Amino acid sequence: MKILLVEDDTALREALEELLLREGYAVIKASDVLSARNALGQEIDLVLLDVGLPDGDGVNLCKAWRSEGVQTPVVFLTAKDEELDVVRGLDAGGNDYVTKPFRMQELLSRIRAQLRRNQPEISRSGITLDPARLQASRNGEILLLTVTEYKILTKLISSRAIITRTALLEALWDADSRFVDDNTLSVHISRLREKVGGSHIKTVRGVGYQWVD
Numbered sequence: 001m002k003i004l005l006v007e008d009d010t011a012l013r014e015a016l017e018e019l020l021l022r023e024g025y026a027v028i029k030a031s032d033v034l035s036a037r038n039a040l041g042q043e044i045d046l047v048l049l050d051v052g053l054p055d056g057d058g059v060n061l062c063k064a065w066r067s068e069g070v071q072t073p074v075v076f077l078t079a080k081d082e083e084l085d086v087v088r089g090l091d092a093g094g095n096d097y098v099t100k101p102f103r104m105q106e107l108l109s110r111i112r113a114q115l116r117r118n119q120p121e122i123s124r125s126g127i128t129l130d131p132a133r134l135q136a137s138r139n140g141e142i143l144l145l146t147v148t149e150y151k152i153l154t155k156l157i158s159s160r161a162i163i164t165r166t167a168l169l170e171a172l173w174d175a176d177s178r179f180v181d182d183n184t185l186s187v188h189i190s191r192l193r194e195k196v197g198g199s200h201i202k203t204v205r206g207v208g209y210q211w212v213d
């Protein structure tokens with residue numbers, strides 16, 4: 001996933017870049033409206049957009065993009081005294097905003113939420129996953145899954161191959177979730193099996209799990 005980071009405060013821009021890279025995002029940086037406009041020529045999944053920029057205003061930039069048909073999600077980074085601009089910003093087609101100084105974890109979770117919205121539904125063996133709502137259903141009936149179960153299910157359903165226990169644990173280990181260890185993984189899997197039904201989740205002894213249709 002590639003993020004365009006538009007921020008003229010050098011220290012903040014560098015800190016955000018470091019954070020985003022650490023989370024596995026690719027980052028394109030811009031420090032003003034002109035370079036932001038040029039950067040959007042390439043494939044971008046999300047824009048982090050400062051409101052007050054040296055050669056213009058992020059809100060107007062967002063408005064211009066939307067009027068040109070650009071659908072890329074925009075999250076505004078705004079200073080406290082720019083909050084009124086943010087209302088204008090959301091009207092201008094922005095998707096969300098955070099107010100400086102913000103907690104990095106909060107920003108990351110806003111980013112993830114926006115990126116999920118653009119993911120298509122996945123359907124397999126009568127199970128449908130809706131990434132925008134973090135919701136799973138079976139033949140139209142909603143399954144009551146925990147976030148951890150949902151993540152496991154997504155990982156399994158998205159692949160034809162065996163998913164190793166290590167890969168599953170890595171997928172579950174992010175800022176939002178509590179650490180899941182090897183033992184609790186087995187518990188989550190058995191609960192998930194009950195909820196999903198059938199015998200779709202095959203145990204591959206000593207290796208991991210595999211979804212079978």
Ligand code: CA
Nearest residue numbers: 008050052053
């Ligand atoms: Ca600024």
